[in-house]
Amino acid sequence: xKGSSMPRNHDVKDLSLAKQGKLKIEWAGRNMPVLKLLExxxxxxxxxxxxxxxxxxxxxxxxxxxxxxxxxxxADLALCASNPLSTQDDVTASLxxxxxxxxFAIKGENxxxxxxxxxxxxxxxxxxxxxxxxxxxxxxxxxxxxxxxQVIGSSEETTTGVIRLKAMEQxxxxxxxxxxxxxxxxxxxxDNRYGTGQSTLxxxxxxxxxxxxxxxxxxxxxxxxxxxxxxxxxxxxxxRCNRG
Amino acid sequence: MGAHVVVTEVDPVKALEAVMDGxxxxxxxxxxxxxxxxxxxxxxxxxxxxxxxxxxxxxxLIANSGHFNVEIAVAELEKRAKSKRQVxxxxxxxxxxxxxxxxILGEGRLINLVAAEGHPAEVMDMSFANQAxxxxxxxxxxxxxxxxxxTISPEMDAEIAQLKLAAMGVKIDTLTPEQKxxxxxxxxxx
Numbered sequence: 001x002k003g004s005s006m007p008r009n010h011d012v013k014d015l016s017l018a019k020q021g022k023l024k025i026e027w028a029g030r031n032m033p034v035l036k037l038l039e040x041x042x043x044x045x046x047x048x049x050x051x052x053x054x055x056x057x058x059x060x061x062x063x064x065x066x067x068x069x070x071x072x073x074x075a076d077l078a079l080c081a082s083n084p085l086s087t088q089d090d091v092t093a094s095l096x097x098x099x100x101x102x103x104f105a106i107k108g109e110n111x112x113x114x115x116x117x118x119x120x121x122x123x124x125x126x127x128x129x130x131x132x133x134x135x136x137x138x139x140x141x142x143x144x145x146x147x148x149x150q151v152i153g154s155s156e157e158t159t160t161g162v163i164r165l166k167a168m169e170q171x172x173x174x175x176x177x178x179x180x181x182x183x184x185x186x187x188x189x190x191d192n193r194y195g196t197g198q199s200t201l202x203x204x205x206x207x208x209x210x211x212x213x214x215x216x217x218x219x220x221x222x223x224x225x226x227x228x229x230x231x232x233x234x235x236x237x238x239x240r241c242n243r244g
Numbered sequence: 245m246g247a248h249v250v251v252t253e254v255d256p257v258k259a260l261e262a263v264m265d266g267x268x269x270x271x272x273x274x275x276x277x278x279x280x281x282x283x284x285x286x287x288x289x290x291x292x293x294x295x296x297x298x299x300x301x302x303x304x305l306i307a308n309s310g311h312f313n314v315e316i317a318v319a320e321l322e323k324r325a326k327s328k329r330q331v332x333x334x335x336x337x338x339x340x341x342x343x344x345x346x347x348i349l350g351e352g353r354l355i356n357l358v359a360a361e362g363h364p365a366e367v368m369d370m371s372f373a374n375q376a377x378x379x380x381x382x383x384x385x386x387x388x389x390x391x392x393x394x395t396i397s398p399e400m401d402a403e404i405a406q407l408k409l410a411a412m413g414v415k416i417d418t419l420t421p422e423q424k425x426x427x428x429x430x431x432x433x434x
Contacts, residue, residue, distance in 0.1 A: 034411060053379060060357070069372070083357060086362065155379065158311050166393055169393050176391055178394065179395070184374045191367045191368065196309055199361070200283060200356045201245065203358060204307055207350065208305060210305065212245040216278050217248065219250070219252070222251050225309060226286075227265075230249045230265075231265070234266075
């Protein structure tokens, strides 16, 4: 079996960032009332008792709150990043130190480490996997197919991942049941439109500090993300030209 | 935010919707000449090619918010630019052969997570409620599921929305028995 050389319980940047990370996790949790309701129910009913769950998600303070909900439900967790640059290193520190969630993610990790981290999660032999972009599921199918029989299902967070999974289904290459979280109305109507719309502008503004007023802002793609972004960037009154 | 927004699309229905939403819809090759800031959110590759970048104004900012770093031809730009330097965190300045500059934000990876903190908690609340319920769904239906792509039931979707509304203190109406009956019948007209 192909494995990784990672230490079994975690690989994060700096555990001394845990205090700041914990505050961030608590801050995000204040605005996640639905997840908190589920966490309470899960703590009582333990629907995931003893289930090994491997997650490959953007390791942010919001994701940390999902981990706490799953943990409350009794799951044995392992978490890695679904993008080499999206990890919040203070959050990973707190997940390991304060909440004992095995976490493998470092912001800025190279491609090799990125895949070592994915493999470290798969080394825990997950029965449920959670993806944001279908990297874990495709690694399972391509390089660790012997583990597929123990997977009872995998959920997928994003449009790109669902497209990949539907292509696998079409090709009859898909060997496990998957759940397209992205296709829920309560996901893409809100997360993709309002979430991506606002946070994309936030990223551009933090990186550049440019003034958007008066600029010509080109949005390539008018799916849910594009709609949200275009409507947030726009002029108060619409302006259309036939230049170009 | 006061920007003039241009939309590029390949789907005629979505393009028409963008036009009627009041956006200026152009082909990317034409948009390249007029834009100051470019953001890809398509999920497909090479949406902004090196040729598009060549047509852009000196100083154009280019970012991606799609899942993978494939939407902007950064590798091609890297190869064909005269020089490259990092001028701010997550801002790389590329100088083309004619001396003009293009700025790539966050190496063309999803800028909302690279340079900011990703989606706010209020929306991830619902996305992750879906994730947690998906995990429960797998356990409850262990051994009964086929190797296919499942989606949420409309009832469960509505339940998540109802919980969110309750948390936000928003109350909504429910259909009366008379209204419900009307919606499922065809006999009544004017």
